[in-house]
Amino acid sequence: MSKDKEKKKRGHLGLVLFLILFSGTIYIGMRYFKTDIMRIIKKEENTTAANAKPTPITYDFGGVTLKCYGGEWDRLDEGGNYKKAKEYVEGKYNIKLVRVELKEDDEFDFKDAVDILHDSIESGEPAADIVCISSQRLYAALYSDMLADITDFAKTVNVGSSYINAGTWKNRVYGICYEKQRDLKVIIYDRAYIDELGLDQPSMLFVEGKWNYDLFEVYLRKMKAKLPEDVYPIGMDPYEWLEMAAGANGVVLFDNDGQIRLDDPKVAEALEFYQKLEAEGLAYPMSINYDDFGFLEGVDVTYGLEDERIVLKTADLSELPEDISGYSIVFWPWGYGVKCDDYYLNLPDEYSIPTSAWTIDAAVAESCRQKGISADDAARIIYDYHSICTAATVDKMHKIYENETTGKLSNTAVTLFSVNRDNVLLEWALSRLCPDYSFSVSAFRDAAYSVLCGYEEPADILPVKEEECKNGLDTPFVSYYSE
Numbered sequence: 435m436s437k438d439k440e441k442k443k444r445g446h447l448g449l450v451l452f453l454i455l456f457s458g459t460i461y462i463g464m465r466y467f468k469t470d471i472m473r474i475i476k477k478e479e480n481t482t483a484a485n486a487k488p489t490p491i492t493y494d495f496g497g498v499t500l501k502c503y504g505g506e507w508d509r510l511d512e513g514g515n516y517k518k519a520k521e522y523v524e525g526k527y528n529i530k531l532v533r534v535e536l537k538e539d540d541e542f543d544f545k546d547a548v549d550i551l552h553d554s555i556e557s558g559e560p561a562a563d564i565v566c567i568s569s570q571r572l573y574a575a576l577y578s579d580m581l582a583d584i585t586d587f588a589k590t591v592n593v594g595s596s597y598i599n600a601g602t603w604k605n606r607v608y609g610i611c612y613e614k615q616r617d618l619k620v621i622i623y624d625r626a627y628i629d630e631l632g633l634d635q636p637s638m639l640f641v642e643g644k645w646n647y648d649l650f651e652v653y654l655r656k657m658k659a660k661l662p663e664d665v666y667p668i669g670m671d672p673y674e675w676l677e678m679a680a681g682a683n684g685v686v687l688f689d690n691d692g693q694i695r696l697d698d699p700k701v702a703e704a705l706e707f708y709q710k711l712e713a714e715g716l717a718y719p720m721s722i723n724y725d726d727f728g729f730l731e732g733v734d735v736t737y738g739l740e741d742e743r744i745v746l747k748t749a750d751l752s753e754l755p756e757d758i759s760g761y762s763i764v765f766w767p768w769g770y771g772v773k774c775d776d777y778y779l780n781l782p783d784e785y786s787i788p789t790s791a792w793t794i795d796a797a798v799a800e801s802c803r804q805k806g807i808s809a810d811d812a813a814r815i816i817y818d819y820h821s822i823c824t825a826a827t828v829d830k831m832h833k834i835y836e837n838e839t840t841g842k843l844s845n846t847a848v849t850l851f852s853v854n855r856d857n858v859l860l861e862w863a864l865s866r867l868c869p870d871y872s873f874s875v876s877a878f879r880d881a882a883y884s885v886l887c888g889y890e891e892p893a894d895i896l897p898v899k900e901e902e903c904k905n906g907l908d909t910p911f912v913s914y915y916s917e
Contacts (some may be wrong), residue, residue, distance in 0.1 A: 463678040490565050494528045498805050501534040503547065505566025505793055506823055508533060519822035527815055534562055548574050555580060555800050563801035564816060568793045570874040581608040582797040582809035591817060594834030596867040601794040602690045609796030612820040612827060614706035617752045618867055619678055620763040623745060631660045635860055638763040643776045647707055650767035654716040657745060670884035671745035677788050677870055679704035683769030684784035687872035696881060696900040700771040702892035705885045708767065716746055722887035733887060750791065759852040765863055787866045790873035838865060877902040
């Protein structure tokens with residue numbers, strides 16, 4: 435063999451050896467790279483899974499007794515998951531959980547639970563240490579600084595934003611909602627009837643961004659022309675329109691910051707628009723009757739699912755019948771204060787879905803101080819209890835958080851409706867959910883009745899009603915008894 439051929443052969447062998455060594459390096463590198471990646475993925479999976487379960491860390495609070503009131507705490511002495519939750523939490527924290535009732539013995543001097551709790555704190559011994567408080571009385575507890583600040587804990591718990599917002603007051607978190615809190619209001623309608631009328635489905639128009647005041651009115655006119663006499667395109671409870679339409683026009687009536695916004699021009703605009711619909715026969719004309727002494731005697735409104743006088747009806751999700759396969763939903767039209775280009779996902783953040791129905795579980799601040807339990811540890815106790823006795827709800831709270839962080843609304847956690855577009859639209863709406871405390875303040879309802887049933891001018895009535903609200907809320911502790 436010539437020297438040139440031998441040299442060429444050695445070169446080929448060297449190239450082959452190099453390729454073998456290079457391939458081996460790549461294989462080993464990818465193997466370890468894959469191992470590292472899988473380790474990270476599994477770590478993230480374990481972290482996510484742990485979010486829905488109690489943490490294994492133990493605490494020792496010396497066997498202190500915590501008095502618990504309201505919501506799921508009223509079921510402490512039941513069996514099943516409630517027994518498991520109670521035993522787990524008591525063992526983990528070395529505490530004792532006991533159920534208490536907050537009620538007044540004097541039947542002639544009625545006080546509700548928040549009143550009683552407030553008085554007990556003032557006397558130096560809180561009547562309850564952990565409480566579940568509904569939205570109708572929550573603002574009274576917040577105005578009175580009765581609840582422990584758990585803002586730091588809320589940043590770590592990884593649940594959907596609406597569950598945190600439910601307990602947020604002036605940019606601080608005082609509790610978390612652990613119920614099926616997302617019981618918002620919807621406009622609901624019979625899909626087949628809309629097809630029979632030869633109209634576009636409202637939910638599709640909303641999705642396509644064709645649901646502002648002007649286009650909504652055009653749609654109702656088309657519908658009215660096809661309806662029998664004395665049947666109206668839409669019907670509404672006065673307060674329901676006031677609250678929901680204001681949110682769709684970018685205004686929460688009584689928000690997390692304690693701001694009362696009844697006299698906002700966008701609120702007046704929403705009310706004036708519905709007055710126009712009533713006057714033109716596009717909405718059922720609400721009316722109100724007073725007795726000889728000027729007191730409210732009766733209100734003629736229609737909005738329920740069973741009422742055949744209207745096509746577009748309203749209901750809370752919890753009010754819907756078991757079989758809603760033939761129904762679809764849509765949300766409130768947006769006013770001139772909210773702009774949307776072509777697609778509902780382009781609606782600005784100002785478009786909101788207010789809710790007045792929720793509760794929060796919270797720790798009493800004075801109890802934390804007296805019993806040596808930090809606000810965050812009290813929040814962990816509450817979370818661990820719920821993660822066992824209401825595990826499905828807590829799991830959903832975490833799934834919603836994941837949906838919000840990824841933005842994948844198509845991976846909806848809602849499966850109520852037979853048309854997936856409705857489920858996706860509902861999940862989107864739930865991401866816009868925001869607390870509204872106005873339900874508990876009679877001045878808001880009075881304003882809605884006066885304007886939408888009595889046809890008074892919003893510009894005349896709303897500033898007066900707002901001042902009435904503020905006069906009732908300026909005191910450190912607010913007592914209100916719902917009608």
